[in-house]
Amino acid sequence: MSADSLGALGLSIRVAVFATLLNALLGIPLAYLLARRAFRGRALVDLLVTLPLVLPPTVTGYYLIVLLGRRGWLGAPVYAWTGWSVAFTWYAAVIAATVMALPLLVRTARAAIEPVDRELEKAAFTLGRSEWRTALEVTLPLARNGIVAGMVLAFARALGEFGATLMLAGNIPGKTTTVPLAIYTAVQTGEMGEAVLLVVALTILSCVVLMVAGRLGARAT
């Protein structure tokens, strides 16, 4: 395997790990709020989080450029202040992968939180626990299997992200070229040997993730 391919593999893993962590940080609280709280704008939040699941990834990527690009709503002020833009950096790949994977985690975790018996939460309240502590000690541990499954799906999705990553992070060898992009490039330039190596590597990695997730799930029940 070439140095570029190895670099792409390393980058892909790094992007997927960070995207999964970000997903957990954002997605688990979001899933909890959507499952347990009635707040204004809940339907809108639900819609926005789910949208990347149904939109073509390039459309999601386009919105990310509109938001975070050098001339974007958020990107422009940041660029004016610091002279730096997140676009075309490996952070952009993380953001793209996070947004694309979020609906999978949120929907799976939410489906696991919703059926947790509310009487258990009420019992925790009468025993002195705040809602925050109750979520940490009762609700989320009981929804653990679903949350773990959601994180596995999110990791797999982040690992395979292509369209939105290409839009926001580009395809800069050694910098933002993740494995799916590298495979595309290799096929385009006729380097079939490299393409096959990366395809096999990504397949093996995905199998390992699924097996580990299966073990975790089995232990939790």
Place this chain on the structure above:
Amino acid sequence: MSHRLSVEITKRLPEFTLDVAWSAGDGVAVLFGPSGAGKTLTLQCLAGLIRPDTGRIVVDDRVLFDSATGVDLRPQHRRVGYVFQGYALFPHLTVGQNVAFGLRDRPRAERLARAAEVMERLGLGGLEHRRPGELSGGQRQRVALGRALAIDPALLLLDEPLSALDAPLRRSLRDELRAILRGWGTAAVLVTHDFTEAYQLADRIVIYQGGRVIQSAPRAELLWQPASEAVARIMGLRNVLHGRVVKAMPDRIQISWRGLMLEAVNSPTRSYLPPPDSPIAFFIRPEYVRLIRKDRGAPDAAHHMNLMRGRIVGESDFGTVWSLRLRLDAPGSPSQGDFDLEVEVPRLVYEILEIERDRHWEFSIHRGSIHVLPT
């Protein structure tokens, strides 16, 4: 009696309005009534899990809720133990962790000591490392009680604590629960829709119907002096009958019913003096109706009070007793569908008197066994 607990709340829901006021002293107050009468809703208001629209809740001079002054303690700060229907034990924690769950604020050593003490007193020793899923119904109930009692609550709430169990276990656990509640001496409010359970566990019974309290009384008083026909019916009393007043005196009351003149003792504590010819409801306990043996005369004239004659038109075998449905010989339509009076006789009596063969009998009812129900 000092009032340890006083409750006065209203709560309007889309299809239901709760509007109750009652108080209780030491011991166990049982909220009794049909499903959907607002009993569990009251418990949730007491625990702070639901906020009443208006009212006031005071436990041992501590105001938990007062809409007038804006007091509304959060459930975390009420020190109210709650035993949920189905127990709501934390399935991912061990028995020990469940019991110690409410003790988080205390130092570790104290927490462990308290949890161990509670488990010991409730006979849960040796089960601390089990999970709720591995326990029997009775053990689960004790864990739920232990978890609520461990925090040394000012008030203990129990929602249908025996309904998750099957019948034989239910009976033995009723006795056990009674012993635990008496032993710990914590003021408790228990919800049930089973009158036997209510009577056995209660010091005071509060009867709910349609979001209101229709009677609140010490249990013995309730048994003999239901406040109204509605209370008698909710208690499941049989032979709730309607007649007309002939003459009411402070100690006696004469009632005309099915062409008979019945004489009843008027209530000793609240003599009820309705004018003649007004409608009146009363009940006769089936086990207090006397069957007159044909082979023996009455010892004296007063022995066969309120004498009547009738035919057995239906019967049910309850094992230890037979329930007979009696239709009076007097003309006119029967007062309870196709019969007038339900009479209960012990199995032995049923067999000795050969009631299976002999269907026509004389009955008498002592005036003290006819209970007048004020309207």
